[in-house]
Amino acid sequence: MTKYISIRGGAQPVEFDTAVLEGFAADGGLYVPEKIPELSMKKLKHLSTLTYPRVALEVIRPFIGRHIIPEQDLETLVEKSFEAFRHPDVLPVKPINPEKNIHCMELFYGPTLSFKDIAMGFLINTMDYLLKKKNKHLSIILATTGDTGPAAAFAAAGKSTIDCWPLYPEGMISEEQERQMTALSASNIHPVGVENCPDGGDNLDVVVARMFSSEKLKERLHLSSVNSINWCRVMFQAAHYVYGYLKTCGTIGETVRFSVPSGAFGNLFAGFLAREMGVPITFICANNENRTLHRAFSRGVFRKEALQQTVSSAIDIVVPYNFWRFIYFAANGDHGRVREWMDAFEAEGEIKLPDDVMKKIRKGFVSIGISDEQTLAIMAEYWKQERYLLDPHGAVAVAAAEILESQNGARTKTVCLATAHPAKFPEVVKQALNSPELPDDAAHESIIQARNLEERKSVCGLEDLDDFLAKDIEKQINSKKGK
Numbered sequence: 001m002t003k004y005i006s007i008r009g010g011a012q013p014v015e016f017d018t019a020v021l022e023g024f025a026a027d028g029g030l031y032v033p034e035k036i037p038e039l040s041m042k043k044l045k046h047l048s049t050l051t052y053p054r055v056a057l058e059v060i061r062p063f064i065g066r067h068i069i070p071e072q073d074l075e076t077l078v079e080k081s082f083e084a085f086r087h088p089d090v091l092p093v094k095p096i097n098p099e100k101n102i103h104c105m106e107l108f109y110g111p112t113l114s115f116k117d118i119a120m121g122f123l124i125n126t127m128d129y130l131l132k133k134k135n136k137h138l139s140i141i142l143a144t145t146g147d148t149g150p151a152a153a154f155a156a157a158g159k160s161t162i163d164c165w166p167l168y169p170e171g172m173i174s175e176e177q178e179r180q181m182t183a184l185s186a187s188n189i190h191p192v193g194v195e196n197c198p199d200g201g202d203n204l205d206v207v208v209a210r211m212f213s214s215e216k217l218k219e220r221l222h223l224s225s226v227n228s229i230n231w232c233r234v235m236f237q238a239a240h241y242v243y244g245y246l247k248t249c250g251t252i253g254e255t256v257r258f259s260v261p262s263g264a265f266g267n268l269f270a271g272f273l274a275r276e277m278g279v280p281i282t283f284i285c286a287n288n289e290n291r292t293l294h295r296a297f298s299r300g301v302f303r304k305e306a307l308q309q310t311v312s313s314a315i316d317i318v319v320p321y322n323f324w325r326f327i328y329f330a331a332n333g334d335h336g337r338v339r340e341w342m343d344a345f346e347a348e349g350e351i352k353l354p355d356d357v358m359k360k361i362r363k364g365f366v367s368i369g370i371s372d373e374q375t376l377a378i379m380a381e382y383w384k385q386e387r388y389l390l391d392p393h394g395a396v397a398v399a400a401a402e403i404l405e406s407q408n409g410a411r412t413k414t415v416c417l418a419t420a421h422p423a424k425f426p427e428v429v430k431q432a433l434n435s436p437e438l439p440d441d442a443a444h445e446s447i448i449q450a451r452n453l454e455e456r457k458s459v460c461g462l463e464d465l466d467d468f469l470a471k472d473i474e475k476q477i478n479s480k481k482g483k
């Protein structure tokens with residue numbers, strides 16, 4: 001059965017339940033499976049007849065021991081996680097530009113209209129399931145650039161085993177995203193707007209990591225995290241590549257390319273995982289003006305620079321922490337080297353990737369950086385010519401796909417991942433279409449309804465955040481004890 005180890009090599013191998021409930025490994029590393037299971041061509045053929053939730057079940061099954069989650073329970077957990085999705089195909093794939101062989105996989109039919117809903121529902125339901133079995137409670141703190149927070153808040157709302165503190169950089173996410181957290185009436189959700197975050201969500205990641213590094217605090221506050229450091233999320237996201245591949249390929253075995261708007265590299269690592277399992281896919285890593293990943297792929301320099309605020313704000317990230325999982329596999333699981341690189345990056349904010357690692361990470365990956373101007377232009381172009389409204393993140397993926405197509409020709413099918421609904425970014429849509437009026441495609445009933453609900457949140461400065469959280473979490477835990 002699959003066990004999980006830390007990429008830093010300093011923790012005992014654990015089972016799936018421990019990896020999921022802890023988030024970070026005890027040595028501060030990220031969990032990865034000891035071995036990646038295989039999907040044979042025969043199995044892929046079989047999967048091609050199934051619905052998305054069924055494909056997902058088959059993809060994740062070998063990662064989870066039956067003694068941890070029995071077959072029937074796993075099936076129920078997966079099904080339950082897609083009940084609130086609003087499209088009959090769950091994750092539809094549409095040809096948006098047949099001439100250039102460009103398709104769009106729409107990942108935004110979940111309850112909070114971004115691709116974060118896909119894995120978050122399953123993760124939170126699984127945590128709740130495991131916690132009930134163990135008669136335990138968790139305090140989840142998570143940093144968000146705008147979409148993880150709403151997805152986690154919605155999935156956790158009303159769960160008795162979980163209290164959740166979504167932290168977001170005040171004023172740096174869209175109003176619509178903020179309201180998806182603050183207008184939830186559930187008493188176990190505690191949104192915190194954090195002021196003075198020059199590096200946006202990255203500043204908040206640092207606070208979360210610091211709180212996790214204290215074993216005492218972790219224990220006392222029952223801390224856990226659902227950021228994409230959590231293995232369960234990246235594992236689950238492998239399924240949409242398998243499904244997207246099967247919906248797009250003419251014959252099984254043909255190569256399909258995915259263009260992915262990338263921030264923390266969780267989604268792309270999941271793609272890599274699907275490829276390692278045996279799906280014949282390649283990737284475009286599409287960055288906006290924040291180009292830590294593009295620098296790494298194109299020049300072998302993994303370096304963070306100052307955050308740029310862009311129109312695709314959910315990928316305004318300068319430390320793509322899932323890249324470490326990728327580097328770990330590129331270094332053939334050499335814990336010593338990974339530890340050295342992580343420590344050097346922590347100390348200096350930069351490492352040079354050696355040639356052997358570069359050769360591995362470039363296999364099947366190209367990277368492209370897209371400017372805000374290009375993002376807005378693509379949104380306008382697809383709206384005018386195809387009547388297809390892209391959100392700014394899907395637009396980054398399509399812009400990158402178009403650039404590659406113009407260099408290589410349209411021989412390979414490209415699936416662009418549309419990671420959010422345009423209704424989450426109305427101001428950017430107006431700017432792109434150069435119109436004060438929004439088209440109907442940029443509206444969504446859930447967003448309109450949230451405008452009339454009462455908002456509830458705390459506001460806190462970055463410098464006071466550790467303290468504020470420790471006190472607020474303790475207060476919740478004590479109030480539960482009192483009952």
Ligand SMILES: *Cc1c(COP(=O)(O)O)cnc(C)c1O
Nearest residue numbers: 147263264265266267314419420
């Ligand atoms: C989170 C997010 C991404 C980036 O995914 P990563 O796993 O962080 O690379 C892209 N688009 C949207 C809309 C997102 O919310």
